[in-house]
Amino acid sequence: MLKSVVVLASVFILSACGVVYQGVNNGIDAFNQSQMLRQGRHGPLTEEELAWAATAWKYVSNNTQLSTGLVNNLDNYPTTNMSGLADYLIALLAAREFEFITNKEYDERLSLVLSFLNKMPLSQGQVPNKVYSTQHGQMVNYGNQPQDIGWSSLDVGRLLIVLSIVKRHSPEFTEYIDKAVLRWNFCKLVSEDGELYGAAVHQGQVHPYKEGRLGIEEYTSYGYLDWHIVPEKAFNIEPYDVATLYGVDIIFDGRDPRIFNVLRPVYSTPYLWMGLEFNWDDISDNSSSDSTHTNETLSAMADAVYQVQELRWEKERIYTARGEHVVSGEPYFVYDAIYGLGTPWITLAEDGSSHDQLALVSTRVAFQMWVLWKTDYTDRLMTLVKELYDPQRGWYEGRFELTSEYEKSISLKTNAGVLEALLYKQKGKLYQVGTSWEYRDVQFDSRFSHPGNCLVETFR
Known part of the structure; x- marks a missing residue:
């Protein structure tokens, strides 16, 4: 059974290997010592930087499908996936921050995305399909033909992270985000021993497979951790x-x-x-x-x-x-x-x-x-x-x-x-820990409407 989050600070343990990575207490600390004063770039955007951002938003504006509110992953090619949806939501937050769009347009665009998430057909009725048409919102294959082709736990994990970021920036939409995610069956995405699983669907048969590699697994695991699901093997x-x-x-x-x-x-x-x-x-x-x-x-x-x-x-x-x-x-x-x-x-x-x-x-x-x-x-x-x-x-x-x-x-x-x-x-x-009582918490706390979907034990 998936476990609840108790302590995250000590998830990683390194054994002796190589010169730099000799253990958490010596190798990693020694490696980081020269980087302790490393700092990125911060502050309001310059006029040139705002122009860079405006050029990037031009892509989103050009590739928004008015019928669904979704954005094409590739220029003029009308499909998207869950990672692409995450990219769009990040772009949308930036557009509002930089005042490329009004609050009203932001509200309209975000509402269309959340409406899609709450109504979209699911692969095998369980989890998001790998690809969707941005023109009509139905499941398609990579050739943009109608088909249930399975799912990607990595794409879903990326989306979970960005939905959490959206919650912190626009808390008024938290209920609708939670309702969308509560539709998904996490049993299909994370195994009992904490590995991430995707699946391919061929002729109605589901073929699960272990998904991910070092780096992307650790990153996407953060999305599941936000929902108090610990993919222990993926995060190690x-x-x-x-x-x-x-x-x-x-x-x-x-x-x-x-x-x-x-x-x-x-x-x-x-x-x-x-x-x-x-x-x-x-x-x-x-x-x-x-x-x-x-x-x-x-x-x-x-x-x-x-x-x-x-x-x-x-x-x-x-x-x-x-x-x-x-x-x-x-x-x-x-x-x-x-x-x-x-x-x-x-x-x-x-x-x-x-x-x-x-x-x-x-x-x-x-x-x-x-x-x-x-x-x-x-x-x-x-x-x-x-x-x-x-x-x-x-x-x-x-x-x-x-x-x-x-x-x-x-x-x-x-x-x-x-x-x-x-x-x-x-x-x-961009990510901040949520501290308020949310719609999902109410559902998990109620013995009448507890949603299950491999989330039964996560808040207990």
């Missing part, structure tokens, strides 16, 4: 291995991909989200300082991911800001890995094939590193990417490492990522 970094690049130890997923069918790239995105949204703190920490971090393990892992990218520039003079991104042709989506399949600086498709010629200096990653690490290197990155946009369509995915050419695909993730970076600059860390 073991098993892990260590690779050393430029003298910096990088922790990567220790599961053998030949056995577990897990692609294990180390890339920036989950560590950047952890910083922007949680300041690499434990979920129960409401402090606002960005120079100390109560989850020292995740903070050290994020610093290592940043440092090796800066060191690649210093040692090899290769600008590096690596995330995952779409590309204009096959294979259409890749991970620009810092380390993957035993190889540093490899670009991988979902099937494990390498496509190093597609590596980008990611616009989104550059913006987010720039606000989280105030360094000469991130200033250089911003100089390199700040012209990568179409003023009428939004920010491009990035610049190819090999040639400097633009990757002119335009996505919600990149444009929302720019807005999230700038929202963090103006507001600080």
Whole structure:
């Protein structure tokens, strides 16, 4: 049975391994010592920064479907998923903060999203489908044809985090957020021993599979923790291995991909989200300082991911800001890995094939590193990417490492990522612990309307 949250401060335990990661009390602390005074960029946006944000919002404005209020994940392609919905909600919070929209438009847009969440059909009647049409709100496959194709616990975890952020910024909508989430059966998403599970549906048959990899599992686990569900195995970094690049130890997923069918790239995105949204703190920490971090393990892992990218520039003079991104042709989506399949600086498709010629200096990653690490290197990155946009369509995915050419695909993730970076600059860390009695608490406390769905024991 899923357990309730009692203590989160000691979830991670590291065994002796490598030079840096020798244990919580020595290796991680020693690693962090040089970073104790690290500080990001904070304060009201400049005129130039507001223009950057306005360009990103242009994408959202262009790709909003009036019939549903949903936003396309890719420019002019009418589908979304739960992670894309999270991206849109972050963009919406930023648009209100920067006064690109009125309070009335914010209310209308958010109400349409929450109405969709409360009425949308669920995969197998249990949890959100992997893909939905933004034109009519029904379940579709990746080709935008009607189909129940299963679910992703990682996408749901990302959405849970952002819904919690929306609650703190707009508490008047808490009831409607809780009602939507209470429809979902968490038994299908988190196993009894605390692992995250997705599923594929073929010809009506459900095929569950273990989902995630080191980094993204720890990040998305925060969404379940907010609902007092502890995915213990997903939130534990073991098993892990260590690779050393430029003298910096990088922790990567220790599961053998030949056995577990897990692609294990180390890339920036989950560590950047952890910083922007949680300041690499434990979920129960409401402090606002960005120079100390109560989850020292995740903070050290994020610093290592940043440092090796800066060191690649210093040692090899290769600008590096690596995330995952779409590309204009096959294979259409890749991970620009810092380390993957035993190889540093490899670009991988979902099937494990390498496509190093597609590596980008990611616009989104550059913006987010720039606000989280105030360094000469991130200033250089911003100089390199700040012209990568179409003023009428939004920010491009990035610049190819090999040639400097633009990757002119335009996505919600990149444009929302720019807005999230700038929202963090103006507001600080985005997630705050809720302290008020909420609709979900009333439901869990009532013996007449207790909702179940593997949530029975979580508040007891």
